[in-house]
Amino acid sequence: MPSVVIGLHPHHIPAGTIANGDLERAITEPLAEGRDEVIYLVCSHRRVQFGSKVDSAGGRFAYLATSVWGGMAWDTEEAWARITLPDHARPSALGWAILDPALESVEGLTHRDFDPELDPEGEDGRHRHELLPWIYDRHLELGSDKAEGRGVVERGEINFRLEYIGKAEREALRRTAGPHHKVPLILGYTLVFEPYRLVYFLPCELHAAMFEPGSSGQIEVPRLSTAEEQMGLPRTLLIAAAEEALIESLGTKYNERNTRGRRFPNSDAGERLFAAGIDEVILSFLPMPQRVSIEGLRGTVSRDSKSFRFNLPS
Helix, strand or coil, X not given: CCEEEEEEEECCEXXXXXXXXXXXXXXXXXXXXXXXXEEEEEEEEECEEEEEEECCCCCEEEEEEEEECCEEEECCCCCCEEEECCCCCEECXXXXXXXXXXXXXXXXXXXXXXXXXXXXXXXXXXHEEEHHHHHHHHHHCCCCHHHCCCCEEEECCEEEEEEEEEECCCCHXXXXXXXXXXXXXXXXXXXXXXXXXXXXXXXXXXXXXXXXXXXXXXCCCCEHHHHHHHHCCCHHHHHHHHHHHHHHHHCCCCCHHHHCCCCCCCCHHHHHHHHCCCCEEEEEECCCCCCEEEXXXXXXXXXXXXXXXXXXXX
């Protein structure tokens, strides 16, 4: 019986787009064109901020927020990252942000409705971006031609804590409330009980392929739109299998109640795949950026993580 391999490619959406009401903009920007994001990971991460110190070589330090009684503080005993900024970028007056016009000139990320008269940094505010996503992009570009002239980040290990896994469906990420959507609850809990953390969305593009055990050579794993036609399996089934396998592999606080009685592969999607002649599902993440990981209750994924394998029940 054949096996199915499912690959997920997470993309990062800055938390600031939620607060600004610009979540739709983040999904429809040029860098998101052509992506087929069908599963989203709701994660949280400790807040990140520039420090005031600059070392003798011109490097700036960034620090993580920490929890204290009654709120939050900055852990300045040890720098979380050391950042060498390019000539065109500088820290924002808002410590958690950076002013980098290259994101507009190189990547085409523009603020369509920006009004400099309403911004605390005037015209410069057009180029303000949250620091953590900016660092994420520098990790993503490590070792590539794109890295030249964009700035250097030393250390800065990004560890997302996975809060919730859900199917995106159409428009799901563009609304803060929808079918089985836990985002308002997660946002409210974080704001009240963990103000030193921010919530981030990582929409995932799905790739899939079918192969016979013992197949030799490299297996091509195309995007979902191509995979469903090649495999002859419904798109909805592949999405459901990916979601259920993710929940079982990583585990999240906000999914456990819904799935504890029917955990993958002993679930609806698992049984439907077996009925279609599949006996194994392999779940993997396409290569993650260096120095980035996603941690759930049961598992963690990073650049060097192995795949998760499931034998389907007969």
